[in-house]
Amino acid sequence: MKILCNYYVTLRCNSQCKFCDIWEKGQKLHLPEQTVEEVENNLRDLKKLGIKVIDFTGGEPLLYPHLQAALVLAKKYGFYTTVTTNCILYPQHAAKLKGLINVLYFSIHSHQEAAHNKTTGVHSYHKVIASIKLAKELHQKIYLLHTVTNENINDLPIMIDFAQKNRVVLSINPCFTYFGNKDLSHTFAKQLTKYRKEPYVMLNLALLKFITSGGNQINKPICQAVKNIMVISPDNFLLLPCYHHYLHKLKIENNLFALQNSILVKDAAKLAGKYSFCQGCKINCYMRASLFKQHPYLFLLTWLKNLREFAR
Secondary structure (H helix, E strand, O other): OOOEEEEEOOOOOOOOOOOOOHHHHHHHHOOOOOOHHHHHHHHHHHHHOOOOEEEEEOOOHHHOOOHHHHHHHHHHOOOEEEEEEOOOOHHHHHHHHOOOOOEEEEEOOOOOHHHHHHHHOOOOHHHHHHHHHHHHHOOOOEEEEEEEOOOOHHHHHHHHHHHHHHOOEEEEEEOOOOOOOOOOOHHHHHHHHHHOOOOOEEOOHHHHHHHHOOOOOOOOOOOOEOOOEEEEOOOOEEEEOOOOOOOEEEEOOOOHHHHHOOHHHHHHHHHOOOOHHHOOOOOHHHHHHHHHHHOHHHHHHHHHHHHHHHOO
16 A cells, blocks of 8 residues: 655755755756646545655755645645755745644754754754744644764754753654765664653654664565655656656656556566665665564554654
8 A cells, every 4th residue: 555655846955955965956957846737636646546645845845836735735635744844935934834734844953053054055044943933833743853964963962952942853864875975874873772762852763773784675675665655756757666766757647546557667666675776775765664564663662752742
């Protein structure tokens, strides 16, 4: 059964984060972006395919001019929605997005303004702080998404203290490699487990175990790309097997349901996690759907902890 659609609405971004290259691709490609009609056609077919969650992503999703309309449609079709933003544009869009997003993630890279701005390549820290205050006033459920790298891991205790003082959950995201950037070392990944019981901290223990065990293994893959997770590009193509290493780019043309049930897609599902570039992959976007089977006890502990954080 299909679970998640990573719906890339734009590759444009107004940040230049060091651990990401999407902003560079966006500058080079100048992809046309979908109309509201194209989005609705896709959402209708995604519903038929059994998709439950849609992550409207990018790039910076708030740069997509039809994001509000897309979220209204997603709500109409009953999807659970998530959006991640760098907060630069959130204050001016916050009111009209209220009630349309189930979980909103605010990217934050340091408790210190200079360090955060250095990582993003732009002066955006003050926007994050303003966005936290505004989202809380609007009763929007938010998480602070903190990508932990080998360079900033020593700042994590202070980041946790920052989250606790602001009464906002800090979602710890171990950095992964996909364009030559360095992923979080096994040593540092193991160190993260000591924060598992901290209040206002969301930490996926099953994911950490997966990372420290060496990631995806092509002789026994756990990747769920194509099988349970679909990827749609801004210019309305189905990407196979995943966004980060796609080999096929299939034009949707208002025919996503039939396309998803084609021989080519079914064959790609059989090969997911088995390609040479899949060896050691730790891109959690495609692994999380199978972590329950891989590490059920750790998954359960994470789930219970998350329930407690949701209730705060």
